Amino acid sequence: MKAALFKNAQEPLQAGEIEAPAPQADEVLIDIKACGICGTDVHIAKEGSIPTAFTPIALGHEPAGVIAGLGSAVSNWHLGDRVACYPAAFCGQCPACENGREGLCFKSEIFGIGRHGAMAEQMAAPARCLVKLPDSISFEVGAILTDAVSTPYHAVVRRAQLVAGESVVIIGCGGLGSQAVRFCKLFGAARIIAVDRNSAALEAAEKAGATDVILAGDEPANKLVKTLTAGTGVDVAFEFVGASRTIDTAVRCLRRGGRAVVVGIGTEKIQLPAVRTFVGNEYELRGSMGLDLQDLKDVVALVEAGKLQLDGTTHGISINAVDSALVLLQQGRAEHARYVVTV
Numbered sequence: 001m002k003a004a005l006f007k008n009a010q011e012p013l014q015a016g017e018i019e020a021p022a023p024q025a026d027e028v029l030i031d032i033k034a035c036g037i038c039g040t041d042v043h044i045a046k047e048g049s050i051p052t053a054f055t056p057i058a059l060g061h062e063p064a065g066v067i068a069g070l071g072s073a074v075s076n077w078h079l080g081d082r083v084a085c086y087p088a089a090f091c092g093q094c095p096a097c098e099n100g101r102e103g104l105c106f107k108s109e110i111f112g113i114g115r116h117g118a119m120a121e122q123m124a125a126p127a128r129c130l131v132k133l134p135d136s137i138s139f140e141v142g143a144i145l146t147d148a149v150s151t152p153y154h155a156v157v158r159r160a161q162l163v164a165g166e167s168v169v170i171i172g173c174g175g176l177g178s179q180a181v182r183f184c185k186l187f188g189a190a191r192i193i194a195v196d197r198n199s200a201a202l203e204a205a206e207k208a209g210a211t212d213v214i215l216a217g218d219e220p221a222n223k224l225v226k227t228l229t230a231g232t233g234v235d236v237a238f239e240f241v242g243a244s245r246t247i248d249t250a251v252r253c254l255r256r257g258g259r260a261v262v263v264g265i266g267t268e269k270i271q272l273p274a275v276r277t278f279v280g281n282e283y284e285l286r287g288s289m290g291l292d293l294q295d296l297k298d299v300v301a302l303v304e305a306g307k308l309q310l311d312g313t314t315h316g317i318s319i320n321a322v323d324s325a326l327v328l329l330q331q332g333r334a335e336h337a338r339y340v341v342t343v
């Protein structure tokens with residue numbers, strides 16, 4: 001079958017042939033209809049900063065499709081069911097999985113990193129990773145729900161536990177950050193301040209529901225946030241960059257008792273204020289890693305109910321065009337909010 005195959009970061013990603021997967025007893029075979037492309041794929045295939053378990057490997061961890069085969073132990077799914085698939089094969093048995101915290105599973109194998117992914121005609125996945133995709137949701141939208149939409153949902157709803165009427169700042173308004181703006185609006189944030197160094201990203205954030213925008217520049221963003229909030233600061237600061245400096249800014253934006261939620265991933269050390277400042281203000285700093293299975297179910301329900309409008313945010317491309325899309329993403333020249341491989 002045809003797949004977008006990653007060999008090494010020095011070579012362009014190419015379409016090639018691999019053997020079609022055979023599902024294990026607890027797995028299903030999915031005819032892939034759509035697979036989202038995201039920054040993680042750039043890290044793997046262009047920067048070489050995320051090693052894969054083996055090569056060549058079919059890339060892609062944002063799968064949506066139709067069930068085309070059932071393992072012998074699978075009884076709750078049927079051939080032809082439309083599904084979205086969690087981005088990783090979590091184990092279902094470790095303490096994290098038992099608590100519904102699949103994002104923290106110790107034995108998780110991410111599709112397209114730990115095992116073959118979804119930029120391919122077919123993919124095998126454990127049945128426990130599937131969520132039913134209603135007829136009203138397209139496969140392209142279903143694909144981006146699995147990570148690009150669920151990850152900011154997890155940050156806003158599960159990790160920040162946003163309460164209606166609160167004020168928030170969102171630092172880094174790329175794909176995930178601008179989606180976080182939508183969720184903050186949906187869940188009733190009274191004030192949504194978007195910070196980015198790219199004015200086009202701020203325009204998109206404003207369309208998504210930001211009440212104020214700050215173009216990151218010479219003046220520290222936290223000072224401008226304090227000015228906008230009459231010196232108080234915000235209840236919640238989201239950081240979608242993954243850098244020491246922007247995490248520092250996030251904490252400095254907080255009101256007393258506020259919480260900072262870090263979604264960005266990076267390798268720098270986090271710098272915190274002096275102990276007496278951190279404790280004296282009862283600041284909180286929380287990490288937010290990907291999503292849990294329930295988050296994916298929740299966003300599917302929100303889209304089905306018409307609470308979240310995502311049509312027009314995806315742009316379909318073929319398996320042959322994945323490399324050019326990755327180059328555009330890497331260079332920050334992407335013209336579409338979300339590229340989706342349609343198979």
Ligand SMILES: [Zn+2]
Pocket residue numbers: 037038039040061062147148
């Ligand atoms: Zn992704």
Ligand SMILES: [Zn+2]
Pocket residue numbers: 090091092093094095096097098104105106107108
């Ligand atoms: Zn597990």
